[in-house]
Amino acid sequence: MNTYTYEKSQSLFKRAAKVIPCGIYGHLSPAPLVPPTDYPFYAAKASGSKFWDVDGNEFIDYMCAYGPMVLGYNNPIVEEAAEKQRKLGNCITSPSPVMVDLAEYLVNLISIADWAFFAKNGGDATSFALMIARAATGRAKAILIKGGYHGVSPWAQGPGHHGVTDEDVKNNIYVKWNDISQIEEAISDNPKQIAAFMATPYHHPAFTDSEMPGDGYWQKVEQICKKEGIVLIVDDVRCGFRLDMRGSNEYFGFKPDLICYCKAIGNGYPISALVGKDYLRNYAAKVFYTGSYWFSAVPMAAALTTLKELERINGPDIMIKLGKKLTDGMTEIAKTYGYNLKVTGVPSMPSIYITDDESLMLHQDFCAACTKRGAFFTSHHNWFISTAHTDEDIQRTWDIVEDAFKAIKKK
Numbered sequence: 001m002n003t004y005t006y007e008k009s010q011s012l013f014k015r016a017a018k019v020i021p022c023g024i025y026g027h028l029s030p031a032p033l034v035p036p037t038d039y040p041f042y043a044a045k046a047s048g049s050k051f052w053d054v055d056g057n058e059f060i061d062y063m064c065a066y067g068p069m070v071l072g073y074n075n076p077i078v079e080e081a082a083e084k085q086r087k088l089g090n091c092i093t094s095p096s097p098v099m100v101d102l103a104e105y106l107v108n109l110i111s112i113a114d115w116a117f118f119a120k121n122g123g124d125a126t127s128f129a130l131m132i133a134r135a136a137t138g139r140a141k142a143i144l145i146k147g148g149y150h151g152v153s154p155w156a157q158g159p160g161h162h163g164v165t166d167e168d169v170k171n172n173i174y175v176k177w178n179d180i181s182q183i184e185e186a187i188s189d190n191p192k193q194i195a196a197f198m199a200t201p202y203h204h205p206a207f208t209d210s211e212m213p214g215d216g217y218w219q220k221v222e223q224i225c226k227k228e229g230i231v232l233i234v235d236d237v238r239c240g241f242r243l244d245m246r247g248s249n250e251y252f253g254f255k256p257d258l259i260c261y262c263k264a265i266g267n268g269y270p271i272s273a274l275v276g277k278d279y280l281r282n283y284a285a286k287v288f289y290t291g292s293y294w295f296s297a298v299p300m301a302a303a304l305t306t307l308k309e310l311e312r313i314n315g316p317d318i319m320i321k322l323g324k325k326l327t328d329g330m331t332e333i334a335k336t337y338g339y340n341l342k343v344t345g346v347p348s349m350p351s352i353y354i355t356d357d358e359s360l361m362l363h364q365d366f367c368a369a370c371t372k373r374g375a376f377f378t379s380h381h382n383w384f385i386s387t388a389h390t391d392e393d394i395q396r397t398w399d400i401v402e403d404a405f406k407a408i409k410k411k
């Protein structure tokens, strides 16, 4: 099997490094792509489950733009809806009717939702959720999970990060995932001071396995929050619409007060949402929160169509089945070459690590070897499945995985 080279990506990156801090910043930075020489840095185009880099290499994309791509790149139904709205108008002095249509749709779809609010990024939704919880309770502190991710606002980055002050994070209390006693301790140490508990539906930290909620964990958290008057916030930015269309909380059987969405909601169009229970509506109205592009109608039209299509085809079910098929097959192939693949998380966004080497060197080698053969895998983050991935993609990926293991074994 031929392996790819990336001359054009590398020369673009050299130009970028002179005019853009970091060259490529944030989650698309080459820093965690090890070795960077085995990865593309710039995409030329994308369609369905695939993208092509600037060197003309084709990849089956298992990162899906880190989540937003859910129905396939350039999905014709979503693009048609976006185009129709674009012709009418996008960023206008007054909001467009599609904003009301989308809010009504979400309120009907999401089991706990009595209202919906729109912004651009996941971090807009998590920060707004926290502000609403503070406005509603008159309290300042928030319980968060160690190793959780809620965006790049100073409060969300945590202590010790560049540009973050102690003041920014002084109201955060970090507890271990799945540990009820630490939540109880935090509450008894800070009586009537905790505004919110915020967590993802299951724990999906970087560089390690994902962890499901233990039996009764969420039900107990819900009960404690109710009793203590704490606003229960689910950050569904990453899992949203890949587990359950009614909210990932339904997948685990509990009811939060606020749910944050982004990523899959618009199939790549820039939009995020916060939905909430009725009792928080007035607080959501009182907090001043807005942005230059938050009323843009094209992403709203794209989101409405994305959600309708995901619901029509039962997108989460398709992605869960495809993810299970892919990872079961990969695990079998790994075994025949004497390696152990550990798969955690929900199969529509699996975390996969080779367990035979704790240093992650072998795992990084494996992901890089697959990527330069055409299956884009990262070694530090959960992967994403879309409804556009096909059985043919999976078969091709298995062939790539087999060839990668052969090469690694030889090395």
Ligand SMILES: Cc1ncc(COP(=O)(O)O)c(C=O)c1O
Pocket: 120, 121, 122, 123, 124, 126, 149, 150, 151, 152, 200, 235, 236, 237, 238, 262, 263
């Ligand atoms: C669970 C979770 N919350 C919040 C965010 C922040 O979203 P954004 O980068 O769109 O601000 C992310 C992004 O990866 C996420 O995975």
